[in-house]
Amino acid sequence: MEAYALGPARRGRRRTRAAGSLLSRAAILLFISAFLVQVPSSVGHLVRLPRAFRLTKDSVKIVGSTRFPVKAYVMLHQKSPHVLCVTQQLRNAELIDPSFQWYGPKGKVVSENRTAQITSTGSLVFQNFEESMSGIYTCFLEYKPTVEEIVKRLQLKYAIYAYREPHYYYQFTARYHAAPCNSIYNISFEKKLLQILSKLLLDLSCEISLLKSECHRVKMQRAGLQNELFFAFSVSSLDTEKGPKPCTDHNCEPYKRLFKAKNLIERFFNQQVEILGRRAEQLPQIYYIEGTLQMVWINRCFPGYGMNVQQHPKCPECCVICSPGSYNPRDGIHCLQCNSSLVYGAKTCL
Numbered sequence: 001m002e003a004y005a006l007g008p009a010r011r012g013r014r015r016t017r018a019a020g021s022l023l024s025r026a027a028i029l030l031f032i033s034a035f036l037v038q039v040p041s042s043v044g045h046l047v048r049l050p051r052a053f054r055l056t057k058d059s060v061k062i063v064g065s066t067r068f069p070v071k072a073y074v075m076l077h078q079k080s081p082h083v084l085c086v087t088q089q090l091r092n093a094e095l096i097d098p099s100f101q102w103y104g105p106k107g108k109v110v111s112e113n114r115t116a117q118i119t120s121t122g123s124l125v126f127q128n129f130e131e132s133m134s135g136i137y138t139c140f141l142e143y144k145p146t147v148e149e150i151v152k153r154l155q156l157k158y159a160i161y162a163y164r165e166p167h168y169y170y171q172f173t174a175r176y177h178a179a180p181c182n183s184i185y186n187i188s189f190e191k192k193l194l195q196i197l198s199k200l201l202l203d204l205s206c207e208i209s210l211l212k213s214e215c216h217r218v219k220m221q222r223a224g225l226q227n228e229l230f231f232a233f234s235v236s237s238l239d240t241e242k243g244p245k246p247c248t249d250h251n252c253e254p255y256k257r258l259f260k261a262k263n264l265i266e267r268f269f270n271q272q273v274e275i276l277g278r279r280a281e282q283l284p285q286i287y288y289i290e291g292t293l294q295m296v297w298i299n300r301c302f303p304g305y306g307m308n309v310q311q312h313p314k315c316p317e318c319c320v321i322c323s324p325g326s327y328n329p330r331d332g333i334h335c336l337q338c339n340s341s342l343v344y345g346a347k348t349c350l
Helices: 002-035 184-200 254-276
Strands: 061-064 070-075 082-087 096-104 107-109 116-118 124-126 135-144 152-164 167-177 206-220 224-237 294-300 319-321
Touching (some): 082 135, 184 206
Parallel strands (some): 070 152
Antiparallel strands (some): 082 124, 167 294, 206 224
């Protein structure tokens, strides 16, 4: 069965490589005809490939404790795990006449609430978790261990946090020998380069964004003064629903699509070498400078969120909403300390 399953996958990969190769070569030929760009080989390196965050199986149902608040994490705008109003010891025990009362940041939680519901067994479930729902939740449990015994009362606390996946992307930099810095050919070259790269990544639902394009005069040791274009662009993943094709399998995960995009960009530059390296003519006016293509993998959290493996060890690679006493004003990684911040998800320190 395994051998049979691998065959189509390999053929699919060959088809993908072939399609990417054809598109790259077509793009390069277009590049040559428009600008005669000479691009020697140079590729960067993968700095970090993140693991997709997945909560462990034991977090599908959250069990409480009488000793400390139990932390639970709910992805923004998603349904939460079941938060049980029992301890681990009582989870499989028989409870006589149990009663449950839940209280949250906004007061008592009632079962008729459309966003936060209480099941018949006392579990708390959120249907569409919002930032404002983050906070401390308390369940008061009353029950009898046996019919003859008196009623026992427990108070269980939970710290429930909204979280989001990081906003991660590749940042590329490259340099080109250029026409004079006031030349219109440099501007045309920049537009054509971005068009080709965007077309190259179209089926991956990835977006190319220009971060910088500057022309400078550079003094070389043996070549005197030269004009050079300094390019910086980012490659980020779009929502799969916004892409040109529906995407439903595991390869739709953003970091996997970005990894494929990185490979296509590397191949694009390498194939320019293969095609243009055979040219006997003199170098054109605009061409790629060997060794200048560099790549960096960047993680960022949205404002009001941050990563903290010490504070949130069960959610180490996700962006958790900033707790009171902290804030994140921009696309950073960590929540910063702010004693005057009294809300979850603060974006400013007031």
